Amino acid sequence: MTRPTHRLTFTAAPDDAGKRLDVFLAAAADDLSRSRLKALILDGAVTMDGTAETNPKKPVVAGATYAVAVPEPVAATPEPQDIPLDVLFEDEHLIVINKPSGMAVHPAPGSHDGTLVNALLFHCQGQLSGIGGVERPGIVHRIDKLTTGVLVAAKTEPAHLGLSALFSTHDIERAYLAVTRGAPRPSHGTVDEHLARSSADRKKMAVVKNPEAGFGRHAVTHYKTLETFGIREKGTNFPSAALVECRLETGRTHQIRVHMAHIGTPLVGDPVYGRHKGVSVLGSGPGRDAGFDAARAFPRQALHAAVLGFIHPVTKEALRFEAPLPEDMSDLIAALRRLPKKV
Template sequence: MNTGVSIESVTISGEASGWRLDRALAHALPALSRERLKTLISAGHVSDAAGVPRRDPAEKTIAGATFAVAVPAPKPAHNVAQDIPLAIVFEDEHLIVVDKPAGLVVHPAAGNFDGTLVNALLHHCRGTLSGIGGVERPGIVHRIDKDTSGLIVAAKHDKAHEGLAAQFKRHSIDRRYRAIVAGLPNPTSGTVDAALARSATNRQKIAIVSADRGRRAVTHYRLVEPLAGASLVECRLETGRTHQVRVHMTSIGHPLLGDPTYGRLRPPITATLARLGFARQALHAAHLGFVHPVTSATLAFESVIPADMQGVIGALRL
């Protein structure tokens, strides 16, 4: 017997009678997405009670019928698992929510092939990853900049990954950031609705562009606390584009403190940040809310503003 394959036995329930085979199996096997099951069916990995492969995902099912689903073991990820400490906010067999510190890169890329959140999750979740698209890896559905701290969710299997991705696509994920920005926003609450794309002059930067040239981006902001020459604001993301908060707040004249790419700060603020040793954008993913993609439970998590940002707030408090 091939030890690299697990066999899942499924009996079609009365509720699923008459459904497509891929849909009925996805209903019975929550760790496998419908797309993954379509692939398995087409490849001949699903057999009926007589051992005959059923290769048509659209085949209608009958209550009481039994099927054997042969699930190949996920292929090892090409990234290396590394024992990097993680602050786990929530975890079950389907997903994990991490409170990421500033300085930790989320995904391996040029210049950061290891020491990332993915490397840490591969170690922490070893033996529990069912595979995303057949590969043993965590499903990262959104990212946070290296020097932004706060909450991020990752899926452990296809079904959870698919469900979370759908919520991000619908913009139904509740994401709220705390940011320390220069000056006092006027009005103290509002919405920035401006499309974003890579800058034509600097590929390392994101720029506001016309609607036909970029992707729509919407940020709702409100004042939380006025500070000396600055403000603590909450930014609720309706969309989640690269550098969205940083570019949008700069566009209305209130760049984030410590932002090396978009910030243009006055000398008193610059001197305060230097004295405190604060050398990153003052941005923290403080709230994350979503519907659990498998259990349908409504989940919401909060993360306290980290000590370095608290130090800046304390130094500028009126």
């Protein structure tokens, strides 16, 4: 059965003459990405004065009328699932949620359903205008399955394009709270280290030793120690753990986890980048035992996306969202605060 379509028409001005067809249409059609238009051209959905144009590089002719037949979006492959969401904000263009631990963002091996995409497909039924021709939410950034906190998704293609541009140019405020083993020295600073897939384990990311050779992707994390807990070495003031705020200048896979481990303070509970679970503490008594046990038993990386701020890509309103610490991290911090401060 033929999919229903809607048509867009544009007449090329003298200044448009000679431009690539896909470039011209992307500038004229604000609601469609260049990659989407390129696919439509290749599919024969674009005509010039009634004649099909199938070459995205074809030079535009001044005065010619170009028509784009845009098919209605097809149903997404993942199934909608009625999964409760903690919605912080929603309008016709985008939705901001506070993601719980244990929820993957996308379906993947080991997480075929129960993901944020499944939940959004159900929650936003009838509201998705189609991202790249598919009825789906536009995911422009991710947080790990076991990481909690604020995440934004687009419901329309203009919002998806706008959010993607904001993340690409790093015009986003992103602050995370992390509990680390030990405390960073100095107490605040910047980690500016390229990241790439580990050559020893392709599931892990690693700091690149020779970025000048063109390996890896630039990654910058600004950190600030907010609070320290306990003491780990006799005769020193080295803390056993710390609450650290991390602000992202870039957003690479596992960036905070790798950068914090790189400076010697991996996240408590991190199963991949922490050398072992728990914290080293001195002292004695129930406070020591409670703090040690809480850190050792923490079942995930202690990381929470606390703040997300950006300019709404359609309405241009300044938006900023904060998600409170989840209960498990609050309980961990409460236990660490009972660690003895001296031997």
